[in-house]
Amino acid sequence: MKPRVSMICLGVADLEASKKFYHEGLGFPKLDSVPGTAYFDLDGTWLHLRSREDLAADAGVSAEGSGYNALTLYHTVKSVEEVSEVLKKAVDAGAKEIKAPQQASWGGYHAFFQDPDGNVWEIAFSPFAWVGPVDKEE
Numbered sequence: 556m557k558p559r560v561s562m563i564c565l566g567v568a569d570l571e572a573s574k575k576f577y578h579e580g581l582g583f584p585k586l587d588s589v590p591g592t593a594y595f596d597l598d599g600t601w602l603h604l605r606s607r608e609d610l611a612a613d614a615g616v617s618a619e620g621s622g623y624n625a626l627t628l629y630h631t632v633k634s635v636e637e638v639s640e641v642l643k644k645a646v647d648a649g650a651k652e653i654k655a656p657q658q659a660s661w662g663g664y665h666a667f668f669q670d671p672d673g674n675v676w677e678i679a680f681s682p683f684a685w686v687g688p689v690d691k692e693e
Contacts, residue, residue, distance in 0.1 A: 560600055561600065561601070562600060562601040562603050563597075563600060563601070563602050563603065563628065564603040564604075564605060564610060565602070565603070565604055565605075565670075565672065565674055566605060566606065566607030566608075566609075566610035566611060566618070566672075567604050567605070567606065567607060567672045568606075568607055568671075568672055569671070570591070570592075570604060570605070570606055572671055573593070573604050573670070573671060573672065574593045574604060576648050576649050576650070576670060576671055577593070577595055577602065577604070577670075578593075579648070580644070580645070580647070580648020580649060580650075581644060581645060581648055582644075583595035583596070583597070583602065584596045586601065591605065591606065591609065592604065592605050593605075607672070624674075626674075626675070627667075627675045627676070627677050628674060628676045629676075629677050629679065630676060630677070630678050630679070631680070631681065632678060632679070632680050633680070634680055635656075635664045635680050637678075637680065638656045638664055638665060638666050638678050638679065638680055639656045639666070641666075641678045642655075642656060642666045642668060645668045645670075645676070645678075646668065649671050650668040650669060650670055650671070650676075651669045652666070652667075652668050653667045653668060653669055653675070654666055654667035656678075659679065662681075662682065662683065663679050663681040663683070664679065664680045665677055665679035666678050
């Protein structure tokens with residue numbers, strides 16, 4: 556098996572609000588989607604939004620849950636300044652800031668937010684190496 560993540564599917568409480576957050580708020584490019592879903596192009600990976608109840612039923616697990624789900628979505632940026640810029644954009648779109656931009660224990664610089672459904676995102680700049688894809692023009 557070739558290791559890769561093709562798609563990340565998030566179960567959401569309000570599909571329309573989540574589509575607006577990711578598309579209008581964060582600027583994620585929308586893809587054609589079947590009714591009851593939303594897909595966004597993340598430059599090699601897709602983000603798929605679906606109702607939490609539908610996703611849980613499809614997987615055969617309970618839709619109930621709270622707190623940290625032991626998953627953090629990670630977005631790398633090119634500079635320390637961009638960490639704050641991306642966090643502001645997310646908060647302006649309805650995210651909840653959960654960790655202000657600051658020096659990270661591992662030597663980089665980062666901040667954390669939760670999307671409207673409580674999914675945790677880390678925005679990070681690493682002075683050591685890129686973690687994840689970089690812009691194609693580089």
